[in-house]
């Protein structure tokens with residue numbers, strides 16, 4: 051078991067244009083364009099405590115797998131320093147890093163049974179042992195595991211993962227979820243310091259995913275080893291991680307607990323990425339006027355929010371001048387109220403116990419979503435008036451899209 055320290059890690063790929071005939075003709079025989087560098091991971095810094103369950107999340111191509119592969123040693127680190135426990139590992143071979151990785155494709159051997167697949171890595175493994183020579187002297191040596199020891203470990207893994215009945219089957223005779231467990235079994239018998247999992251559930255159907263998600267969390271609770279889990283599914287991230295790293299274009303956007311990410315997103319990207327339905331955003335202007343914040347929406351409607359009830363706003367925006375900001379609010383934090391903002395209903399979606407109202411201010415403005423718990427009796431085109439829960443309002447700078455609010459409520 052060990053923690054990890056990633057210090058200013060970069061991954062640069064050289065995306066050199068290869069010679070090919072089409073390009074050669076297209077560029078009229080001139081040499082291909084100069085070498086280009088693509089930075090897949092930029093200045094990634096993070097301290098991971100022993101036993102944490104960390105999730106890397108972000109859209110496709112944001113550098114999640116690249117970071118994980120650098121931790122595993124499968125990808126060279128271009129810049130920065132990586133430690134597993136106290137050991138500097140930049141130059142340490144993958145097999146000597148004491149890490150187990152589970153991939154999206156289970157990568158099982160099809161001709162071997164589940165038992166043989168799980169046992170495979172153990173046959174190579176050496177452990178400290180002793181040997182008695184002919185003079186009766188006992189020496190310390192590295193030895194292979196005995197058949198019995200291997201059997202015990204595989205049985206233990208099978209029990210933990212609830213696959214005791216599957217051990218004699220070959221991968222072809224198993225369901226996706228069972229295969230995934232075999233792949234996990236192969237990783238856990240090695241008793242690694244760190245588990246790396248790269249989208250291990252993406253081949254499974256929705257129900258099985260939810261089951262396996264819970265299984266992996268249980269497994270983490272049992273083993274208490276450091277887990278790093280990659281996904282682009284924010285629900286997986288929110289339900290599994292003790293801390294989540296949100297990435298975009300190779301750059302960390304925020305590292306935080308699931309609830310903090312939800313309640314206090316550091317920027318508009320995180321706010322929009324975490325939570326379903328997506329947070330609603332409005333271009334507004336704000337101006338402090340005594341104890342209220344005059345907020346004017348796109349269509350000219352104005353609301354005075356009590357500064358006392360809003361989360362703390364950077365004082366720079368409270369100088370009495372007009373500032374352009376992005377106001378964010380989740381659909382569950384908007385409610386229908388007779389003296390609220392005037393909007394019209396585009397459509398409604400009844401989802402069983404909740405109804406989503408798609409509303410717009412003007413014909414040209416984008417829809418925003420309000421979640422109501424009752425079977426709201428509205429029709430397209432109806433006027434609906436809504437109010438925002440003041441303490442759940444988020445604000446972001448219009449240019450940088452960075453949050454301008456602190457975590458506590460109340461402005462002086």
Ligand SMILES: Nc1ncnc2c1ncn2[C@@H]1O[C@H](COP(=O)(O)OP(=O)(O)OP(=O)(O)O)[C@@H](O)[C@H]1O
Nearest residue numbers: 063065088090109110111112113114115116117282
């Ligand atoms: N060998 C390579 N050469 C050049 N660019 C690469 C190479 N491998 C990955 N990249 C680029 O690095 C970026 C990050 O890739 P990475 O595989 O880490 O993304 P990801 O976040 O895991 O995405 P996904 O969710 O699709 O798996 C991508 O833009 C990708 O095109």
Ligand SMILES: [Mg+2]
Nearest residue numbers: 114115116248
């Ligand atoms: Mg990936």
